[in-house]
Amino acid sequence: MRTEESVTNTISFLLSKLGQLANARFADRLAQLGIRPRHCAVLELLTGPPKAQLELATTIGVTPSVVVDMLDELEQIDAIRRVRDRADRRRQLIELTPAGHQLRRRALALARETDDSLLDGLDTAQAAALRTGLQRMADSTIRK
């Protein structure tokens, strides 16, 4: 039987199962920082210059109300602050606080720990090929 002759060996099924596992393991680690995996995309986007809520929502691909919830949660732990746009005082922008920058670095360290735990059965070349494949797939689907 060829390996792909079983639904459970298709890339779709494996991705789904391993995605659930990766998310659960990462979420377990992130709990100590008081955030969930979905907050990480916001933290990443805010490492650069301040951004408007709508820009964050559009880039992440969620509704503005979801971003507002996430920003409220990040504001409660002093990771972000809402500031006035200097070019247009009516406009509100979001920026990371110093604590937010530190939170992002700690989240990245925990994501790498999670990666290491998942990659335990792969050698270096296999891990690199897997990373490349996943990034290409993300570029041609999620990020396109």
Next chain:
Amino acid sequence: MRTEESVTNTISFLLSKLGQLANARFADRLAQLGIRPRHCAVLELLTGPPKAQLELATTIGVTPSVVVDMLDELEQIDAIRRVRDRADRRRQLIELTPAGHQLRRRALALARETDDSLLDGLDTAQAAALRTGLQRMADSTIRK
């Protein structure tokens, strides 16, 4: 900046996002068959000889009550039937019906379609390396 210097580029984060996408795309396709992705693991396990509910639950890694729910759903669409174990008449076993075997083949075809849609941005060697990496990861985590 190295690619792994962003949480959103870690294998954990990519797996989580692409897993959600793969599951959603596969579920969309499977809807026409009246089943969800989780039913596929049951269908796969039942391609061989009849099995007990507890054996199915243990192999898939879910509680017996979850397996009972899935079997009830599969029974409603005539994909499985409950039969008496010939070696031990008190024991009930589960087997695929001819319609169940056909359902499994159709689900596999839809999983392959989903794979093709996800692999659009990868060449043949990259797709093969990705498959190998995912299978190894599954073997060392989920299936161990």
